Amino acid sequence: MTAAEILLDELRRLRTTRGLNQEEFGRLISYSGTHVSAVETGSRPPTTDYAAAIDRALQTGGIFGRLLDRLSVLDLAPPWLREWISVEEQATALRWYEPVFVPGLLQTEGYARAILHAGGQLTPEQIDQRVRSRIDRQSILNRENPPHLVVVLDVAVLRRTVNDSRMIMREQSEHLAAAAELPHVRIHVVPEETGLYPGLQGGFILATMPDDSALGHVDSQVRSETVSGSAEIATLQRTWESVVRDALPRKLSLALIKEAALTWT
CATH class of the missing domain: 1.10.260 (434 Repressor (Amino-terminal Domain))
Structure with missing residues (x-):
């Protein structure tokens, strides 16, 4: 339906x-x-x-x-994402690890449009719809009782250009820096010197629900799904603990984000 x-x-x-x-x-x-x-x-x-x-x-x-x-907004989103959007709206906390892209809740419109266009599989109309859906999803961070958002990014996310546009990357980096200073948002960066670490196998999200239960969201090349099994959640939580240990503290991460923004000027 x-x-x-x-x-x-x-x-x-x-x-x-x-x-x-x-x-x-x-x-x-x-x-x-x-x-x-x-x-x-x-x-x-x-x-x-x-x-x-x-x-x-x-x-x-x-x-x-x-x-x-x-x-x-849900109708604008791709069908496989609609269940997770409902989860996001109910969650009291979100833990998001991303080794490739800026998380959707923190993307600028220009960055979102560029990465959707880069896939080469969507029509201009589909790109417009998904960009609107992605930006509308971000409203949960501005509501009266927003979820507590903790993000861990691989440093490559800050250094990978989209559409060879330095302007888009500068705006995105500045947006990340501003978001990192919000009281309910924490952003950590895994530095280059960490080398290989477990999180590089793929990004994921853990949502804490009002009853303190946890749900997970994982992506792959062929599908994206919401997971709730105890074994799956335990695996994601162990991976989360690992990537947090590998990441820089909040202040050092913010400094690295601001430094990255300057490189795109």
């Missing part, structure tokens, strides 16, 4: 539980019964004004406006 279908199902459920037909519901929210029918059958998309009219008339506290906004 797509995000749009979920929203339409909830709209139909709201109307029927109140014992209203489409004409009656339309009068309640100042829309025609024909318009209500078109929305519920999917032939006409619900708009922000339509959702706002429902929220006002039924005094829902704005829930349908928020649903429309968040579910639209």
Whole structure:
């Protein structure tokens, strides 16, 4: 079921539980019964004004406006990532190790667009959708109670250019430095002199949920998946502890990020 279908199902459920037909519901929210029918059958998309009219008339506290906004973001994301986006939104803490790219929650728009374009497998429209989804995901870091985010990067991430653009890398490095100074964000860098270490086998994310359980997210060449098995989580936690030991402390990492930004000027 797509995000749009979920929203339409909830709209139909709201109307029927109140014992209203489409004409009656339309009068309640100042829309025609024909318009209500078109929305519920999917032939006409619900708009922000339509959702706002429902929220006002039924005094829902704005829930349908928020649903429309968040579910639209999910539809922009690739199907394999939608489950993890929901996890991110609920998590109280995120631990993210990345040996290749800047983590999506900390990417600038220019950097995100460049790495998606570099793959050569997406249309311009698909790139636009995924960039928008990626930037919208970052809103969790600006909400009232943001998750605690700890990131460990391999130093190569700071030195690998995208699209041969020094400007994109400078902006991205400066953005990382600014994020590293936020109270709920910590960024550590594994320096070059560490040599080979276990994390180089691949990036991953560990999410701590409100009930203190943990979920993991791993990527490979052929798939990306959310994992919850105790053995899998234990493996990721051991790897996390290893890469944190290999990484520089917070202040030294920030200095290295700022130094990298200067090299791209």
